[in-house]
Amino acid sequence: MKSSPLIFVKLGGAAITNKSRARTALPKNIENLVQQIAKAYSEIPDMHLVLGHGSGSFGHFSGQTYDTRNGVSSPKDWLGFAEVWDDARQLNELVIHAFLDAGLPVMAFPPSTWVITQHRKPISFFEEPIRNALQHNLIPVVNGDVIFDRAIGGTILSTEEIFSLLADELHPDQIILASREPGVWQDFPTNTQLAESLTPRQYAETSASVQGSVGMDVTGGMAKKVAIMMDVLQRQPKTRITITSGLDDHSVYDALIGGPSGTLLHSE
């Protein structure tokens, strides 16, 4: 790793909310993740972080109600778009304040304000403020969000899709995705064999057991998470990608300090 590592960390919506009850945050789980990140951040002072968080039972519930990911056209759709934005924002407030309370210099960069898509593909974006924040040792926080789309009016992008876009611009050393499961199960939902590591070729062989989310989810669950990260690896083969637990009290810290944790995705 370079002397000044850049690490992206996602706090999964399945870890920080109860995905079976609308708008139900899990403050103790948020606090647990904040403490692990704060500990690693204080121990490795030159570490640069970009944090992200999912929407869990906030944006995924309203996103499902209005089918926002598939496009926005009628006045009712647009009111739904604003409602999903507000749900995502409410969870963002909780996350941001938990980090500020722990003394971390975070700043929110909701992607609805700096990304434009066409058929859900980012085609215009302005990440310069995020670069500036990093240069000044601030910690940018992004989130899964509603996005204006040139072809279908509006849509929703997941945190992984935002991380994918930012990975091409910022070339992180590591991406850590923390959610409910301890990693990628090779036999989901029986869950007896956790993959220690996965290459794109191995993933092609086991992808049948990597599925959507058990909870409400409009952005594709574990299957989409792994597929997006495998694409990132094709473009950024040096990035280490870890999918790990956001529920225990050490996995995110372990991954941040470079130890083994969850499932490591890497190129061949």
Ligand SMILES: Nc1ncnc2c1ncn2[C@@H]1O[C@H](COP(=O)(O)OP(=O)(O)OP(=O)(O)O)[C@@H](O)[C@H]1O
């Ligand atoms: N092979 C697998 N290994 C692990 N989890 C799996 C697997 N297949 C499907 N899943 C499901 O995918 C879920 C993780 O995807 P999900 O999108 O819910 O995570 P998240 O990123 O925490 O949520 P959000 O999208 O709200 O941020 C797991 O909780 C589990 O239900």
Ligand SMILES: C=C(C)CCOP(=O)(O)O
């Ligand atoms: C549902 C919304 C608003 C964002 C989804 O982002 P994710 O939770 O990272 O998949």
